[in-house]
Structure formats: structure tokens, C-alpha cells
Amino acid sequence: MLSSEGVFFLTGKDFKNAGAASSSLKGILEGMGIPAATIRRVAIAAFEAEMNTIIYAVAGMMNYFITPEMIKIRIQDMGPGIPDIDQAMKEGYSTAPDYIREMGFGSGMGLPNIKRNADALTVNSIVGEGTTVEFFINLTPCD
Amino acid sequence: MKLQEIIDSLSLKVETPAADLGREVNGAYVSDMMSDVMGNAKDGFLWITIQVHLNIIAVASLKNLSGIILVNSRVPAEDTLKKAIAENIPIMTTPLSAFDLVGLLYGLGLRCR
Numbered sequence: 412m413l414s415s416e417g418v419f420f421l422t423g424k425d426f427k428n429a430g431a432a433s434s435s436l437k438g439i440l441e442g443m444g445i446p447a448a449t450i451r452r453v454a455i456a457a458f459e460a461e462m463n464t465i466i467y468a469v470a471g472m473m474n475y476f477i478t479p480e481m482i483k484i485r486i487q488d489m490g491p492g493i494p495d496i497d498q499a500m501k502e503g504y505s506t507a508p509d510y511i512r513e514m515g516f517g518s519g520m521g522l523p524n525i526k527r528n529a530d531a532l533t534v535n536s537i538v539g540e541g542t543t544v545e546f547f548i549n550l551t552p553c554d
Numbered sequence: 555m556k557l558q559e560i561i562d563s564l565s566l567k568v569e570t571p572a573a574d575l576g577r578e579v580n581g582a583y584v585s586d587m588m589s590d591v592m593g594n595a596k597d598g599f600l601w602i603t604i605q606v607h608l609n610i611i612a613v614a615s616l617k618n619l620s621g622i623i624l625v626n627s628r629v630p631a632e633d634t635l636k637k638a639i640a641e642n643i644p645i646m647t648t649p650l651s652a653f654d655l656v657g658l659l660y661g662l663g664l665r666c667r
Contacts (some may be wrong), residue, residue, distance in 0.1 A: 427633070430612025437616060447597075454616040455592050515605045520589035527593070529663070 413452045414478045415439065421464045421488070426514070432473050433457040436484075436547040444475065452528040453482055453548055459521040460486040460544045466511055467491060468506070468541065476552075481530075485545040492538035498525065499534070555579050555664055557621055557644060560600070562657050565648035566623060568632055573644040577620040581666030582659055584652050588613050595619060596666070600659075602652050608631045611637040621645065625652045 417439075419432035436457055440450045457473065464471035468490030476483040493499045498521050507517020523546075528531050529546035536542040558575045563570060568575065580598030585591050595601060597618045603610065606628050611629050614622055621644035624630060630638070630645050638645045648655055 426607070426609060429609050430616065433616055434612060451617075458592055458612070458616055459589060461661070514607055514609065515586045515588045515603075516609075517623070518587040518589050520593060524589055524593045 413443065414476075416474070416476045417474075417475045421461060421468075421473060421486075423467070423471070425465060430458055430460060431484060433461050435458075435474070436475055439475075440477070442480070445477075445482075447552065449482070449548060452477075453484070456525040456528045456546055456548070457484055459524045460484065460515060462472065463521055463544070464488040464490065466516055471541075477484070479526075480549065480551050482530045482548045482550065483545065484548075485543065487541065487543045489541045492540055493534070493536040493542055494538050496534050496536060526531060555662065557600070560659070560664070561646060561664065563662055564648065564650075566648050566654070567623075569635060569645040569647055570638045570643070572639050573621075575621075575644055577644070579620045579664065582656065582664060591655060592617065593664050599666070602655060604628050604652070606634060608634050608637055610634065611641050611643050614643045615641045619643070623648060623655065625650055625655055 437454045468488035471488030474485045478514050488552045502523045503519040505519035511517040529551045532546040534544050557577045557579050579600050582600040583595040584602040586603050591613050595617050596603050598620045601622045604626055624647045627649045
């Protein structure tokens with residue numbers, strides 16, 4: 412299988428294009444013949460990270476690296492940062508404003524959904540500067 | 555069960571006639587929260603919701619859902635319909651509540667697989 416890498420740029424509050432990066436990534440993985448079950452996990456995790464950038468940050472970018480062994484996704488944003496990452500990882504905890512919740516976002520399930528679907532997840536954040544979410548999904552040996 | 559059979563049996567209004575109505579429906583999920591659907595709906599499920607904004611199409615597409623049913627006479631936004639057609643995601647509407655619709659889907663024999 413070939414390797415691949417690339418980047419998508421994300422604009423904060425751009426709900427019109429929300430999900431476009433994750434959709435494009437899904438298409439790339441399908442084109443590479445990645446197993447459907449793996450693509451489902453990547454799609455969930457990538458979408459949640461993409462939406463976090465759109466909801467909370469001014470801008471950000473999603474880098475992907477695909478090798479025969481694994482898929483690595485890194486989403487870096489210029490956002491408010493997360494003061495307490497342990498709290499943000501708890502299901503149901505959210506700081507989203509009301510209008511975001513009315514759209515059905517901000518249910519406090521984003522980071523937990525990423526954790527559940529990734530083989531490894533790291534979240535680094537500096538308040539006032541931004542957040543970097545990086546996760547891996549393994550492609551071997553069972554795929 | 556095919557989507558078209560469900561549409562006919564429950565008199566759903568199809569808002570996207572150009573989309574594929576012949577898809578197999580593997581079950582259904584009811585939620586208005588995007589991450590809940592991302593986390594819990596499965597391939598081929600129908601999604602029952604009151605959300606009408608554009609982002610429901612991205613969720614349905616990423617999850618390979620067989621369609622979206624908007625309940626309580628909700629009307630899809632215009633950009634939602636355009637995206638639905640572009641992504642081949644069927645959208646149906648009904649005056650029924652989510653509770654009543656799900657009861658009828660169960661009555662038709664639809665179960666989650």
C-alpha cells in the first residue's frame with residue numbers, strides 16, 4: 412500500500428464547510444483501500460476534532476500521515492485552549508455556547524468519541540494560544 | 555428492509571427525489587446531537603432528528619447512513635437540501651413526532667442489525 416500525507420485548512424465558525432476535511436480524508440482512505448471498519452473509526456475521530464476547531468477556534472489545520480502501519484492525524488488550532496484537559500475528556504462536559512448546542516453540537520462527547528476510536532490520543536493545550544490533538548489508528552496486524 | 559418500502563408504508567414526504575431511495579435500511583437511530591449520532595449510529599441506519607441545518611449531511615455522509623427523517627414537520631434548510639442531493643443522502647419529512655415515527659418503524663418490523 413502506498414503512503415500518503417497532506418493537510419486541510421480549517422476556518423473557525425465556518426459551519427458551511429464543517430466536515431469537509433473529514434469527508435475528503437474519508438475519500439482518500441477509501442481510494443487507498445483501507446478497510447471500512449478502520450475508515451469508520453478515522454471518520455468519527457477526525458470529524459470530532461475538525462468540529463472542535465470550527466466551534467472553538469479562529470482557525471486550524473488537519474494534517475494526516477498514512478503509512479502501511481498506521482494513520483496519524485494531527486489537528487492544531489488557534490483557539491482559546493483548554494484549561495483542564497482531564498475535565499474536557501469527561502463525557503458530557505462542554506463549554507459550548509447555547510447557539511452551538513442548539514445545532515446539536517457541544518454535547519461533551521467530542522474528545523471521548525476520539526479517544527474511543529483511536530489507538531492512541533494526545534491532547535496538548537496552552538490557554539490563549541491553542542490546542543493540538545493528535546491521534547493514531549493502527550493498520551497492522553489485523554487489517 | 556428497503557428505504558422505499560418505509561417511505562411508502564409511512565407516507566413520508568421525499569425532499570430529495572434524486573437521491574438513492576433503494577438503499578437497504580439496517581436500523582435507525584434517534585438523536586438531535588451530532589456527536590451522539592457520530593458515536594452510536596451504524597452503517598445503513600436511518601437517522602431521525604429535528605435538526606435541519608447543513609451539518610446533518612456531513613454526519614450522515616461520514617457515517618454512511620441510509621437517510622434522514624425530519625420529524626414534527628421540520629423543513630430542511632435550502633443549503634441542506636442542495637448538499638443532500640450532492641452527497642446522495644435521502645431526506646424525508648413527516649408531521650409525526652419522533653416517538654410516533656419510531657413506533658411505526660418498529661411496527662413495520664425494522665430492527666437494528
